[in-house]
Amino acid sequence: MTVFAISSSMPERQSNPVLAALRRNRFSWIGIGLLALIVLLAIFAPMIAPYDPIKQNILHRLTPPAADFWFGTDSYGRDVLSRLLYGARISLSIGFLAVLIAMVVGSALGILAGYIGGVFDQVVMGIVDVMLSFPTLLLGLMIAAMLGASFENLIIAIAITETAPFARVARAPTIAMKRRDFVEAGRSLGFTPLRIMRLHILPNILSDIVVVASLWMASAIRTEASLAFIGLGVLPPTATWGGMIREGFDNILSAWWLVVFPSLAILLTVLALNILGDALRDAIDPKTRNQA
Amino acid sequence: MIGYVIRRLLLAIPTVLAMLTMVFVLVRLVPGDAAVAMLGDRASAATLQTLRAQLGLDQPIAVQYVRFLTDMLSGDFGRSMTSGRTVLEEVALVLPYTLELAAAAMLIGTCLGIPLGVVAAVRRNRWPDYVSRVLSLIGLSFPGFVSGILMLLAFAVWLQWLPVMSRASTDPISHLRNLALPALNLGLIMTAYIARVTRSSMLDVMGEDYIRTARAKGVRPTKLILRHALGNALIPIVTVVGLYFGTLIGNSVLTEIVFTRPGLGKLILGALQSRDYTLLQGLMVVFATFVILVNTATDIIYALVDPRVSYAS
Numbered sequence: 001m002t003v004f005a006i007s008s009s010m011p012e013r014q015s016n017p018v019l020a021a022l023r024r025n026r027f028s029w030i031g032i033g034l035l036a037l038i039v040l041l042a043i044f045a046p047m048i049a050p051y052d053p054i055k056q057n058i059l060h061r062l063t064p065p066a067a068d069f070w071f072g073t074d075s076y077g078r079d080v081l082s083r084l085l086y087g088a089r090i091s092l093s094i095g096f097l098a099v100l101i102a103m104v105v106g107s108a109l110g111i112l113a114g115y116i117g118g119v120f121d122q123v124v125m126g127i128v129d130v131m132l133s134f135p136t137l138l139l140g141l142m143i144a145a146m147l148g149a150s151f152e153n154l155i156i157a158i159a160i161t162e163t164a165p166f167a168r169v170a171r172a173p174t175i176a177m178k179r180r181d182f183v184e185a186g187r188s189l190g191f192t193p194l195r196i197m198r199l200h201i202l203p204n205i206l207s208d209i210v211v212v213a214s215l216w217m218a219s220a221i222r223t224e225a226s227l228a229f230i231g232l233g234v235l236p237p238t239a240t241w242g243g244m245i246r247e248g249f250d251n252i253l254s255a256w257w258l259v260v261f262p263s264l265a266i267l268l269t270v271l272a273l274n275i276l277g278d279a280l281r282d283a284i285d286p287k288t289r290n291q292a
Numbered sequence: 293m294i295g296y297v298i299r300r301l302l303l304a305i306p307t308v309l310a311m312l313t314m315v316f317v318l319v320r321l322v323p324g325d326a327a328v329a330m331l332g333d334r335a336s337a338a339t340l341q342t343l344r345a346q347l348g349l350d351q352p353i354a355v356q357y358v359r360f361l362t363d364m365l366s367g368d369f370g371r372s373m374t375s376g377r378t379v380l381e382e383v384a385l386v387l388p389y390t391l392e393l394a395a396a397a398m399l400i401g402t403c404l405g406i407p408l409g410v411v412a413a414v415r416r417n418r419w420p421d422y423v424s425r426v427l428s429l430i431g432l433s434f435p436g437f438v439s440g441i442l443m444l445l446a447f448a449v450w451l452q453w454l455p456v457m458s459r460a461s462t463d464p465i466s467h468l469r470n471l472a473l474p475a476l477n478l479g480l481i482m483t484a485y486i487a488r489v490t491r492s493s494m495l496d497v498m499g500e501d502y503i504r505t506a507r508a509k510g511v512r513p514t515k516l517i518l519r520h521a522l523g524n525a526l527i528p529i530v531t532v533v534g535l536y537f538g539t540l541i542g543n544s545v546l547t548e549i550v551f552t553r554p555g556l557g558k559l560i561l562g563a564l565q566s567r568d569y570t571l572l573q574g575l576m577v578v579f580a581t582f583v584i585l586v587n588t589a590t591d592i593i594y595a596l597v598d599p600r601v602s603y604a605s
Binding site: 126127129130131132133134135136137138139141142143146218222225226229230231232245249252253256259260263266267270271274275278 | 541542560
């Protein structure tokens with residue numbers, strides 16, 4: 001985190017260089033626009049979706065994309081477009097909630113470790129390093145398999161895999177902040193450590209955490225889709241993107257639309273989050289801030 | 293120097309112990325217990341009791357923990373409940389396939405990714421840079437199975453250039469044809485990653501004073517970029533690629549499943565489907581140990597090649 005070493009003489013992060021840089025970086029608007037569109041489609045899925053996503057209709061099974069069914073139907077005759085729209089709700093909410101939990105728990109651990117230091121720091125960061133040594137997908141797979149795949153358990157499984165990176169990201173700037181004059185001043189005024197961490201340190205490192213959050217939400221959505229593809233997703237008949245690909249994979253030779261559309265949905269969502277995360281990172285990193 | 297290597301190796305020991313503890317806790321997260329999870333709810337009490345005794349689940353938790361640690365540390369990772377083979381035997385059976393895939397992917401990733409990253413850095417903020425950055429962002433956004441399925445559709449189903457399913461074959465040509473798509477899939481994801489890391493590492497190095505000095509002295513641009521800049525930029529690239537190892541494993545698991553290739557991916561999937569928790573637990577330990585070893589090795593190599601790393605602390 002070189003950010004803090006460099007900016008130690010200018011504490012005015014509040015003048016919001018992030019927004020300014022986002023405004024300059026036109027590429028980032030593609031990400032924001034795409035993400036906003038996907039979120040809106042997910043929220044209004046019940047109003048937009050032309051059919052019931054889980055209603056089977058054997059007469060129309062495996063219909064190729066046509067005027068009645070824009071994205072075709074699956075082997076149970078269910079409308080792929082409707083399932084995609086409802087699937088967006090599952091992917092986005094699991095991704096968002098998992099990252100939210102990971103962010104809160106991970107940052108809290110990181111700030112505490114950085115602020116308290118000593119043995120506590122060593123123990124927490126030791127555990128964080130171990131967590132990072134498990135391949136994300138395998139750790140998620142293991143936890144999901146142990147707990148049993150369900151909406152809540154998937155959130156827990158993915159949140160556990162993503163807590164460690166947040167602790168890492170929160171700890172380094174906390175250590176840098178701890179030595180800054182305004183924190184020293186607060187301490188000498190007798191503020192409690194909790195108050196210092198909450199009011200003086202957290203707001204100053206929040207932008208770093210938010211950047212990581214958008215990149216890890218991309219990863220969370222990828223993990224959820226991968227787990228669903230392996231067979232550890234929210235149980236059928238609920239529509240999930242990964243699950244749709246899993247089911248469509250059996251008919252890949254005859255019905256391409258069953259895998260192509262959910263694949264594009266996953267790709268576009270992850271891409272939108274990655275573009276946004278990249279743009280945010282460029283915006284707050286002074287090394288690249290003036291180059292965008 | 294040797295002291296540093298030894299210290300770094302010793303540092304891996306508590307990491308491995310903590311990892312084992314975590315796996316132990318994870319496996320005991322199962323609602324009910326592992327025996328119920330394996331046999332299902334309708335198993336008779338007697339069968340459950342037998343399996344519990346077999347797995348040591350009837351012992352106090354502390355005894356289980358000590359036994360687990362001693363077994364694992366003595367290299368006994370357990371035995372598959374379905375095949376009866378030890379975890380190491382199971383891994384050894386399929387490891388060649390996965391290593392072959394990973395090596396091919398790594399080759400593709402390095403050969404494409406480094407030039408792409410160098411060009412992007414040298415032509416920064418011009419069209420080659422934008423193209424390279426957009427491509428690598430797209431590549432990084434693909435979950436391994438999604439890109440695999442799309443490639444399968446394009447090259448095997450529509451164009452019919454390559455086989456849909458991988459089969460074991462002794463004929464080297466058909467062996468390569470079987471390897472092509474999975475390796476390309478994994479390799480392109482690697483390419484995206486390596487290109488990105490190369491670009492940022494090259495940009496860091498190109499900003500250094502010694503590059504300006506070399507340029508002022510009249511070193512030819514090609515030599516400047518390849519010898520002076522890339523030579524030093526490679527160090528962080530190697531480190532970051534080493535750290536990427538865990539993700540590579542995850543993606544190769546998905547790739548193997550999509551292309552129905554034998555390998556670790558299929559092994560894990562099988563263990564999952566037959567609720568073979570001892571195999572799953574053993575595989576977790578083997579994988580995580582692997583990642584810890586690779587990370588340790590990466591750190592050591594980094595220290596060996598970069599004279600700026602101090603060995604003191």
